[in-house]
Amino acid sequence: MKLYVYFIVLTGLILLTVTGCCNIPYNIHPASTKNQSRCEAIMSNLAKNDPNSKLTWFDAKVIGVEGKGWTDTEGYYERVPAKAKGILTNAALNYGKHSSGLYVRFVTDSNTISARWKLRNKELSMFHMTAVGVSGLDLYVHDNNTWRLVGIGRPLQFPVNECVLAGDIIPGTYEYILYLPLYNTVEQLEIGVDPGSMFAKASKQTVKPIVFYGSSIVQGACASRPGMSHVAILGRRMNRPTINFALAGNALMEPEVADLLCELDPAVYVLDAVPNCHVGCLNANFEKFVVKIRSAHPDTPLIFFEEICYPNEFHTLQKPTQNDNITFLKLFKQLQDKGVKNIYYITSKDFIGTDGEAFVDLIHPTDLGFMRMADALEPVLKRAIKKE
Amino acid sequence: MKLYVYFIVLTGLILLTVTGCCNIPYNIHPASTKNQSRCEAIMSNLAKNDPNSKLTWFDAKVIGVEGKGWTDTEGYYERVPAKAKGILTNAALNYGKHSSGLYVRFVTDSNTISARWKLRNKELSMFHMTAVGVSGLDLYVHDNNTWRLVGIGRPLQFPVNECVLAGDIIPGTYEYILYLPLYNTVEQLEIGVDPGSMFAKASKQTVKPIVFYGSSIVQGACASRPGMSHVAILGRRMNRPTINFALAGNALMEPEVADLLCELDPAVYVLDAVPNCHVGCLNANFEKFVVKIRSAHPDTPLIFFEEICYPNEFHTLQKPTQNDNITFLKLFKQLQDKGVKNIYYITSKDFIGTDGEAFVDLIHPTDLGFMRMADALEPVLKRAIKKE
Structure with a gap:
């Protein structure tokens, strides 16, 4: 009888260990x-x-x-x-x-x-x-x-x-x-x-994560609380793990960063570096960055955000984001021409609107902006991941 | 000749004074x-x-x-x-x-x-x-x-x-x-x-203002910048002057406050005090408050906001805003039954949504919330002012 109880307890302990017990x-x-x-x-x-x-x-x-x-x-x-x-x-x-x-x-x-x-x-x-x-x-x-x-x-x-x-x-x-x-x-x-x-x-999420790389905006400036960055919103909506590799003010698409990102194995990469990586940086780094990721992950979808257009540019002589986005779109189209597949491009107009109301300053979205970004990105994510 | 010049200058000065000169x-x-x-x-x-x-x-x-x-x-x-x-x-x-x-x-x-x-x-x-x-x-x-x-x-x-x-x-x-x-x-x-x-x-706005009375929310907590309170948003959209008589945490609809508000002559009153004025306060003050305003302004539209429902109430045993809104709606309907005209009621669901995403804490809207509030209030304002 004592041996019988011993085996029940032992079996229970083994089961606890194997199943992780609390993976509800x-x-x-x-x-x-x-x-x-x-x-x-x-x-x-x-x-x-x-x-x-x-x-x-x-x-x-x-x-x-x-x-x-x-x-x-x-x-x-x-x-x-x-x-x-x-x-x-x-x-x-x-x-x-x-x-x-x-x-x-x-x-x-x-x-x-x-x-x-x-x-x-x-x-x-x-x-x-x-x-x-x-x-x-x-x-x-x-x-x-x-x-x-x-x-x-x-x-x-x-x-x-x-x-x-x-x-x-x-x-x-x-x-x-x-x-x-x-x-x-x-x-x-x-x-x-x-x-x-x-x-x-909580039970482990078994699907692959969405990896975000980008500037201060991707890091969450200026969400009112941590759950209101578009990264967090989309993690909830998509029921997927998210990895936020934003480096505020320093998203320059260097080859070394591409190497780091290649080590991950996501369902999709969302790349939003143009607010930091302007014309010179784009011309120097963008294609190499994509080639590196494509070499490591030939089929993983890449979703690119255009640089967010400043809400006051309609009123200023200089249009700081205009040249960046012209260059960026040109480089993106070159990728397409070279046959790079599974790449997506979202315009500033589509993800933040044109009324200028979604910013706290002239650069960073508020919760209103992050909600718009999530609304714009969600269908693209679903299409990209489904295709994958 | 000198007298001629004198008259031109004098006429010019008079015209400047009369027209206000800079009312462009x-x-x-x-x-x-x-x-x-x-x-x-x-x-x-x-x-x-x-x-x-x-x-x-x-x-x-x-x-x-x-x-x-x-x-x-x-x-x-x-x-x-x-x-x-x-x-x-x-x-x-x-x-x-x-x-x-x-x-x-x-x-x-x-x-x-x-x-x-x-x-x-x-x-x-x-x-x-x-x-x-x-x-x-x-x-x-x-x-x-x-x-x-x-x-x-x-x-x-x-x-x-x-x-x-x-x-x-x-x-x-x-x-x-x-x-x-x-x-x-x-x-x-x-x-x-x-x-x-x-x-x-800038040239004087000749239309009557919209007067807002209410709690911390009406005062603008927690807009990311001063232009993103719903009061400011609607001033822009309606091209009307606005007067913000919010008293954060202290909107208790006292008779003395009604007397002050009666001194104004707005196109419409927007009254949003229930976040501060709960069941006891409502029963004590609400009807008297409205009667005072109606006596001074028999035809001015009154738009009432229901208390904003806390985003976590679906998850808590206590529903702090529920009783307030039941009482408020009952009192509002009593006004209607007594024949008080030109009164409007906007529900929390209609002005802030039910997803809970539009708050920074569990009470105050973000820019996302204020945009929703403005979107909900704008058509009611237009209807109310048109009717007036």
């Missing part, structure tokens, strides 16, 4: 609590002991941050690989170390969800971007086959903030995405839930 | 420079002497700020009348003294337009609102029968900022609107133009 199916419904007790027990062992808090805290590393193209980053909540230190300029590295595009996906039945996060940079906001967008958190829940905002993390001080992201939740087990700051770096992140709650890593 | 027709086209020399000469006399600047600076008071319901305000760039000091609470007064909804309309042919403004409060931004929105400036130009963004004033320091709003402008004479900060108070404002440029007050 993607669509969690409030009534779906079948995995609750198993996951609760296991995750509870990984909870941090905090006698000063009424909540049970988990280091987000326990479930793992997503949206990283490389695991070997200098800081855990950074995007660029450690080896990029000798490759990228310091300016590019600086932005590449921001947590933009990183997110944590978890499942819990807690009535309350809190977060405690430590920031690296004391500049909590920018003159044209809120502290929530620059240094805050953003929580979405999967509900009725869509993702919906349920709370934000307010960065009110430096370096550590703690706040309730969501409370008074309708009882049930839900899957959440927690987005990390767009223009700051998280040093440490903990998620707090009610004692005794289930807390588990 | 509303639609200014680049080629329209017929009033240039007259206005240049006259305004030049009012320019400030600033030997340290290459520009010619004008105090905005010279042409006058617009969007004020009362001229007798304590500070020039405030909205509430001085007498409100004994009527409103200190909290309400505090917000009523912010410059939200104030704007300067001018005409110039300058190649460059700069601004220098002094702020009262050192909190340049809020955690969920950019410094540009809280403390900055926003410049639009009238172009091709619409208004378009051409520049912003970046508030990078306290108390005085100076920056170029627009430069390298295509030669021509244009009409501009300069919007003032939404959550700070301007103490002083100067506009700088190229020496020798024409600088004039």
Whole structure:
């Protein structure tokens, strides 16, 4: 009899290890609590002991941050690989170390969800971007086959903030995405839930990611909160992992960057570097950049964004983006003429409109702009990925 | 002969005084420079002497700020009348003294337009609102029968900022609107133009204004810049003056506030106080508030906004806005039953949508939200004003 119990326990432990235990199916419904007790027990062992808090805290590393193209980053909540230190300029590295595009996906039945996060940079906001967008958190829940905002993390001080992201939740087990700051770096992140709650890593997304490369806009300037960059919006809409390899102000399409991007294996590349890479840069780098990616990934769709046209150009003698886009379109057509397949081009007019209302300054979109960008990119992504 | 010259000069001076000289027709086209020399000469006399600047600076008071319901305000760039000091609470007064909804309309042919403004409060931004929105400036130009963004004033320091709003402008004479900060108070404002440029007050708008009364949302939280509150957007779209009498957090529909609003003579009142005035407040104040306004303005349309539904209410046990809106709709229908005419009701679903994406936190709209609010309100305004 004792041997019989031993085998049951052993088999259970093996199954737990093999299945990953907490990989709960993607669509969690409030009534779906079948995995609750198993996951609760296991995750509870990984909870941090905090006698000063009424909540049970988990280091987000326990479930793992997503949206990283490389695991070997200098800081855990950074995007660029450690080896990029000798490759990228310091300016590019600086932005590449921001947590933009990183997110944590978890499942819990807690009535309350809190977060405690430590920031690296004391500049909590920018003159044209809120502290929530620059240094805050953003929580979405999967509900009725869509993702919906349920709370934000307010960065009110430096370096550590703690706040309730969501409370008074309708009882049930839900899957959440927690987005990390767009223009700051998280040093440490903990998620707090009610004692005794289930807390588990969400099931792995098995489809290939969408990789974004680009300028400050792709990094998320100036979304009001981390979940409102077009990268985040489209990750939700497409139900796909996203990797944000934006390097604000430094998206110059250098061959070394192409080499890094080639290491990834995405469903599609979205390339939006022209706001940084102007005529000279385009002529020098663009074709080589594409050739490198095409050599490594012959069939992966490449979607190109034209440079976003400044909303005041109708009123100024100089049209800074005009020459860039003429050159860019010419180079794009040359690619087509050379038989490069699976490439797409989205005009500024199509993705940001022409009314000028979608900018906070004369360069960066607001949430209104990012929504327009997502609306324009979504059908192209669907076409590109379907074709693939 | 000398007497003849004397009469010509005298007649000219009389004409200048009677016509107001610089009331240039509303639609200014680049080629329209017929009033240039007259206005240049006259305004030049009012320019400030600033030997340290290459520009010619004008105090905005010279042409006058617009969007004020009362001229007798304590500070020039405030909205509430001085007498409100004994009527409103200190909290309400505090917000009523912010410059939200104030704007300067001018005409110039300058190649460059700069601004220098002094702020009262050192909190340049809020955690969920950019410094540009809280403390900055926003410049639009009238172009091709619409208004378009051409520049912003970046508030990078306290108390005085100076920056170029627009430069390298295509030669021509244009009409501009300069919007003032939404959550700070301007103490002083100067506009700088190229020496020798024409600088004039834009022609008076002769139609009645739209008066807005409401909470922090109506005051503009959390537009990315001053021109993106729905009040500003609709002022541009409707080509009408707007008066923003929002009192963030303090829109409680007290009888004293109704008395103040009755002093105005608008084309329409837009009333959006339910985010602050909940069930008890509504039951106590709403009907009396409307009766007072109706007594003073029997035919002026009243447009009511339902309380904006929090984007996370689908996920929480408590639905804070639900009871408010049930009560509000009941009271609104009672007005209809009593035969009160020309009243309109806009639901939260209709003005902000149900996807939850248009908020920066769980209460305040972003530019995406304000655009939705403007889109929803515009046809109702047009119907209401046409009917009137």
